[in-house]
Amino acid sequence: MALQRLSMTAGAIRAALTRPRSLVVTLAVSVVYLFGYLYAIGDLSIRHGVGVGIDVPVEEPLTHMLTRTGPASFEAIAFVDLEPFRLLFSPLNTLLGIGLATLVGVNIALSYLVITQPRSCGIGAGSGVLASIPALLSGSACCAPVVLIVLGIQASGLLLTAMTWLLPIGIVLLVGSLVYLGGKIDPTL
């Protein structure tokens, strides 16, 4: 039963990635989500006057990039400036972001197929969108999660523990959503 469901999911993903419209949806959503994720964790910002250029001020980038700055965030090794955008380039954060963005993109593409296939009635199409949210809230500032500071919520041990699990929970939800949506799609249609 589980193997059959996984097989259906794989078929649905293949269908999503081989059809032009859903492929465009996947790519577009992935790119937007990647930028959103990098912005949410503080690696990407809109800054005027940064000009255009790349600067690597770090002495040993390969070692430096492995240093953790938060539960699931790592040191940046370069400034990448493209007015008005400034990216603090962290290879591991970016890799993590690409992985998450791909999961989200495929989720939305499957949701698109669910909505456009007459048989599936569009039920459950929002699951991928909901599953994409936790990872966006997982970014840490220096001494507290960014989202708590922005919302003015007082932190507690329980809340902070929950915050550290946001990213893995987000990944599990995205994979679960894929399997859920995969069962709703007929790849032959």
Place this chain on the structure above:
Amino acid sequence: MPPELTRRRALAAGAVAALAGCLDRQDGGLGSADDVSEPDSRDEDPPEDPPTTEPPIEMAHSTAALRQEVANGGVPQDGIPSIDEPVYTDAGSDETPADEDIVFGVELNGETAAYPRKILVYHEIVNTEIGGEPVSVTYCPLTGTAQGFYRGGTEFGVSGQLVNSNLIMYDREAESWWPQVPAVAIDGPHDGRSLQEFPVVWTTWELWRDHHPETQVLTDDTGYVRDYGNDPYSGSYNPTTGYYDDGGPMFAPVVSDDRHQAKTIFICARTPDGPLAIRKELLREQELIDLSVGDGSYLGVYDPRLDTGYVYENPDERTFEYTDGELRGDGTVHAPDELPLDRSLRLDAMWFAWTGIYPGTEVYD
């Protein structure tokens, strides 16, 4: 300039006794020290560094009680990296901060240095040498406190833990935990011992540079990739907005005191007669304030040259007249930082940051 009492900071026993009764938490949390069964575990022979005071600073809370209040800040140890190889430039270079930028000024053994807040907000600790002394200049963004400590042969790092929203440093030799505001170790081999401090001035680059044109200033050549013009706490001091302006502290305070908005800035001191807090705006307005702490007489003096204040011991209750930024007394004119009296070390702090640690503090507001 008379030295501030950086190495003579034991509180009078009477003041401490008065403080000891102030542990009952108004919001129902931390009880009295008697409720804490775990004894303090001071090591009889801790490592030599960092240098500590003798006797140690007395506190309102036992170190065991503060240990119970420690919260994880959400970052691993050294996830906020201290600056261990600082690069400085001089006041005339083109790498200096903007005039209105907040800097933390230090004058030690004839040397002066400035530390831009916008850099320290990402690092919190600079391990450096000033005037031949190995020291650490520290800043906690969540409590608005900048303090200096002698470090001897060790360095301080950011533990990732907080107490009363305040930075807990750790020393890299013995890994004792040192909350910044009380400057007393609450865990590890140094438990109960207190750091030797030196004064740090919270001011602007323009004021500091004009007062100390020979100053060095920390540059953003830190070896780390950080967007130093972009505050990570969604706030600003030019003007004061966001986290730094209003709302509650990030974590529940050890002791709540609603007499003032949590982020109101006070000039705070641990005087020989007990802790003292003067609302900074009040000191700006009144310029010279006669103060009493326990049985002791003190003076609060405003210094417009740096927009800061000083706390002087005034046991003989000498009188001064404040005119145009100068003080006249006994037929002599003194600059605000040069009164012929002993000074207590003071710091700027958010209201909740001081009252959470020193709930029995004398308050002038």
